[in-house]
Amino acid sequence: MNKIETDILVLGSGIAGLSxxxxxxxxxNVCIVTKAACIESNTRLAQGGIACVWDENDSFQKxxxxxxxxxxxxxxxxxVNTVVQNAPKMIQDLMSLGVKFNKNKDNSLELGREGGHSNHRIVHINDESGLAIVNALLEKARSIKNIxxxxxxxxIDLLKKEETCTGALVWDIKNEGTVIFNSRLTILATGGAGKVFEQTTNPDIATGDGYAMANNIGADLADMEFVQFHPTSLFHPNANGFLIxxxxxxxxxxxxxPDGKRFMQNYHILGSLAPRDIVSRAIYTEMQKNHLSCLFLDARSLPSVELINKFPAIYQKCLLLDIDITKNLIPIAPAAHYICGGVVTDINGRTNIKGLYALGEVACTGLHGANRLASNSLLEGLVFAENAFQNIKNNLHDHPFKKIMQDDISDNFRNNIGEQNIIKKLKQNVGEIMWKYAGIKRNQKNMLLAYDKLGLIEDAYTELSLTSISTPDLLELRNIIITAKLxxxxxxxxxxxxxxxxxxxxDYN
Ligand SMILES: Cc1cc2nc3c(=O)[nH]c(=O)nc-3n(C[C@H](O)[C@H](O)[C@H](O)COP(=O)(O)OP(=O)(O)OC[C@H]3O[C@@H](n4cnc5c(N)ncnc54)[C@H](O)[C@@H]3O)c2cc1C
Structure with a gap:
């Protein structure tokens, strides 16, 4: 088993980990451990952008x-105060890293508007904000010798000794071997868990690994019931959760x-731009009432050249699926999008486990409450990375290395494709249960039954793990089950x- 010693171990290469x-x-010294290629993350897929008070008619208070x-x-x-008030500084920092946010003709930042926002305040790079940001962060990180x-x-797991997190046990997928990363401080930045649900906007990496690993070493988690369902995921057999x-x-x-009639005014004064939880529920209600699998977004009356220029990725993706958004209605349905809760942290990203910080989507900082405001999560990753750094800066050497003994760790991790079909099926079962019973509308009685069903899948996993050698796939199944149960x-x-x-x-108003 290889051993690597580093001052700071960062798990995850999204906006939080890279920042x-x-x-x-x-x-x-910093080691960034990430389970796929660096670019693979929820961050990469972010379209809308970052919420920031920039316009003089806007205010922090709003x-x-x-x-x-x-x-x-x-x-x-x-x-909330900390994140909102630090937003302009975060945008400046990104611009100095070379991120080129869209600008108006007068060179001011172009500000978009999203649901729940009372002002135009979303800075963005067309409809591929996350990709541009993560590319800039990656380029910077790759240029730094210490990383x-x-x-x-x-x-695989966080390591703990004397009530302190001492690093992580990691599986090297290409070389098929375990590695112990021993660190002074460990930063959990493993993102979300959309893949716990059958329908999601999230990529394959979002299997809840961070929640499960933190839970396994006794970190506090909170607010995990608050799963945000995005109202408008593209509804098409080949859309693969693509977001509109x-x-x-x-x-x-x-x-x-389907007949082109608007309905959102029956649900909220802000109509189609109401907060996401309200819009998703309204869509779901209309789908149930009218026995439909999807509803539609109508962009046909908008100026087509501007539409294509502002949303080139959405335009191209839809066109590939024979949907011309300037001429056709866009079929949409809600999908699991964001976990508002997670590993509890203080304002500096510290968890209740000494030596362990949690940043980004995996964390529960209290910013999002019971429903995240659009475009607040990239911002949260940036602000809490800054807060955590300010905190670490002064005390890194107060955290001595605590050596992990190799004998303490079982080494039965091997790639093994034999059980892949069963693992895939069990993952699917969890997704179906969660979508049906912990989805947009819930019911206490059904959730209790569903919890038992998850228990049965957990039993099947336990049996599987006794007879087969652990693989990343099997570990993801473990993490999906733990996160689903949470x-x-x-x-x-x-x-x-x-x-x-x-x-x-x-009753709900
Ligand atoms: C389609 C889509 C659009 C979005 N649009 C916006 C938007 O416009 N504005 C906004 O503010 N937010 C948006 N969000 C939400 C936002 O993108 C995420 O919440 C945010 O990017 C999370 O960043 P992160 O660094 O915490 O995690 P991620 O960016 O998801 O990164 C997690 C990293 O951890 C790695 N990882 C996971 N498990 C392991 C493991 N076991 N071992 C090693 N590595 C691991 C992953 O490979 C990945 O590199 C969007 C999300 C989606 C899915």
Whole structure:
């Protein structure tokens, strides 16, 4: 078993992990461990952009209020204030790294609008904001000598000694061997868990590994019941969860029934631009009422040249599927998008486990409350990476290495394709259960039954893991099951509707 010692171990190469790594490299050695190619992340897929008060008619207070209203009052006000007030500095920092946000003719930043925002305040790079940002961060990180990249390295478990996180056990996928990363500080930045649900906008990497690993070493988790369902994932057999950005509605596209009639005004004063939980529920309700598999977005009346220029990726993707968004209705349906809760941290990203920080989507900072405001999550990753760095900067050497003994760790991890079909089937089963019972509308009785069903799948996993050698696939199944049980467990324990957690049997306004 290989051993690598590093001051700071970063698990994940999305916006949170990369931002922290770039800063932390000024005070020590950093290893970035990531389970696929570096670019693979939720960050890469972000379309809309980053919420930031930039316009003189806007104010921090308005952005704060919008965040709290979207979060259904469940937000941590200190986290909200900190994130909102630091946004302009984060945008400046990204621009100095070379990120070229869209600009107006007068050279001011072009500000988009999204659901739940009372102002235009989304800075963006066309409809591929995440890709441009992650490319800039990667280029910077790759230029720093102190940062070593370990791509195709799968973090299996966090390591703990004397109540302190001491690094992680990692599977080197290409060379088929385990590696112990021993670190002073460990940064969990493994992103979300959309793949726990049958329908999701998330890529394959989003299997909840971070929640499971943190849970396994006794880190506190909270608010896992608040799963955000994005209202407008492209509905097509070959769409693979492709997102139709909310920015399209911000530009004037309307949600409609198959006959072209608008319906959102029956649900919220902001119509198609209401907060996401309300829009997703409204779409779901109309789909159920009218026995439909999808509804539609209507962008046909918008100026077509501008539409194509502003949303080139969406235009091209739809065109590939024979949908010309300037002429045709766009079929959409809700899909699991974002986990609002996660590993509990303080304002500096510290968890309750000494030596372990959690940043980005895997963390629960309290910013999002019961429902995330659009375009607040890339921002959260940036601001908390900065806060964590400021905190680490002064105390890195107060965290001595605690040596991990090789004998403490079992080494039965091998790639083994024999059980792949069973693993795939069990993953699918979890996805179906979660979509049906922990989806947009929930019901206490059904969730209790579904929790038992998850238990049966867990039994099947346990049996499988006794007879077969661990593989990344099997570990992802383990993590999907643990995360699903966390979400369902938290959901069962919340007996009232709040934000994204909607119980059918309770009245809801
Ligand atoms: C389609 C889509 C559009 C979005 N649009 C926006 C938007 O416009 N604005 C906005 O603010 N937010 C948006 N979001 C949400 C936002 O993109 C994410 O919340 C954010 O990028 C999360 O960043 P992160 O660094 O925490 O995680 P990620 O970017 O998901 O990165 C996680 C990293 O961890 C790695 N990893 C995971 N498990 C392991 C493991 N076991 N071992 C090693 N590595 C591991 C992954 O490979 C990946 O590199 C969008 C999300 C999606 C899916």
């Amino acid at each position: 922290l790594a770039i800063k932390a490299a000024s005070i020590g 952005h704060i209020n919008d965040t709290i209203i979207a979060g259904d009052g469940h937000c941590n006000i200190i986290a 070593s990249f370990y791509e195709h390295h799968f973090a 950005s909310e920015a399209l509605r911000g530009f004037g596209a309307e949600l409609v029934l 979400i369902m467990g938290f959901a069962i324990n919340r007996s009232e509707s709040l934000g994204t957690h909607f119980l059918e049997e309770t």
